Amino acid sequence: MTFASPLWLLALLALPALWWAGRRGGAAPGVRYSVADDAAALGTTGWAHVRWLPGALLAAAFGLGAVALARPQERDASLERSTEGIDVVLALDVSTSMTAEDFVPNRFEAAKAVAAEFVRGRTSDRIGLVVFAAQAYTQAPLTLDYPFLLTMLQEVRMGVIEDGTAIGTALATATARLRDSDAASKVVILLTDGQNNRGQVDPQTAAEAAAALGVKVYAIGVGDEGGAVRGAGPFGGAFFGTAPEVDEEALRAVAQTTGGRYFRATDAQALREIYAAISDLERTEIEETVLLDVRELYPWFLWPALACLVLSVGLSTTRLREVP
Known part of the structure; x- marks a missing residue:
């Protein structure tokens, strides 16, 4: 596999920073209650353990998008000979x-x-x-x-x-x-x-x-x-x-x-x-012609990137919405 625009792959260097930002390294968000017993009675669900998921999906969308912009390709070269x-x-x-x-x-x-x-x-x-x-x-x-x-x-x-x-x-x-x-x-x-x-x-x-x-x-x-x-x-x-x-x-x-x-x-x-x-x-006399068949592979990365982006936005605004 080769890349038609490989410079876009440099954007992958920003993934660690994006992942760190997505985790929000500061204080964990929460809701203030006047009575501690009321808060304890609420309990927790499984969603609380995956609150990092929107950030991870956003980072995945960024990485997959960068690879898609680099235009991965499969190239199949064949040699055609014609003789008189x-x-x-x-x-x-x-x-x-x-x-x-x-x-x-x-x-x-x-x-x-x-x-x-x-x-x-x-x-x-x-x-x-x-x-x-x-x-x-x-x-x-x-x-x-x-x-x-x-x-x-x-x-x-x-x-x-x-x-x-x-x-x-x-x-x-x-x-x-x-x-x-x-x-x-x-x-x-x-x-x-x-x-x-x-x-x-x-x-x-x-x-x-x-x-x-x-x-x-x-x-x-x-x-x-x-x-x-x-x-x-x-x-x-x-x-x-x-x-x-x-x-x-x-x-x-x-x-x-x-x-x-x-x-x-x-x-x-x-x-x-x-x-x-x-x-x-x-x-x-042998004439040689090189035939190059190029197959674009960027859709294999672009559509998963869009899916990760949509899922990240959907979770962060619904089940995993955070309130200050």
Whole structure:
């Protein structure tokens, strides 16, 4: 409980003096009789023992009135947040070259782990997931259900679709997921370690379509050139090869066309820092409004004060009236 006019509480300091005045510290009042026997025959009643009551009620009325004038209040503050969320689609390369072990344990697993950290760091943004190799498909639509999204990210496997790197098709698929979005910002984070060599849509055409829809692309090229690649051979077993060179020129052009940026990550820590930088660039703005609900409590003190005053005046002029 707070007071809107707390200075009125200083009036409570006068209560002891008012109480003393109410008790009338001088000689007790009475009625003079010519014969003592006549006075003794009158006797006393219970009212004689509460002759102090009008003064006490007057002091109570004064104290309660002072508290009422101080305007006691109950304040209930609530915080209202409004956000304009960002829609983000993660486009993840799952081609065979992502098994290169220049990341720990490899590019594919490191990319999934860092993407999961990115998802956990968002609060009010819808996020979707597109995976691609020779073709692209939507692993998870735009959603605020982050546990579901993390589960779908964890379930991404290599070898489910034909090998290859269809960067243009992946970007077109991710952009299609954002076509009907009315978010304040629409973003595609495209991660790949190779060059566009499959699909019917070239990356630049897909980038121009994304720009027309207001979609911003952040492209990430991962891996050291010449990293070791391990994959399944045509007759079982495993094969080893050399990771393809990232087409940085094409990825940089895609990012610039849409107003985004291109990044290069050569290890997991660099990839983590890139996602952190993108997260800072595309941060949701949160507007906070404090709503204050004030409840006036002075009637709880004012009405008892008036009741005490009326009762004090009534008793002092009737049953407890004093005569000199």
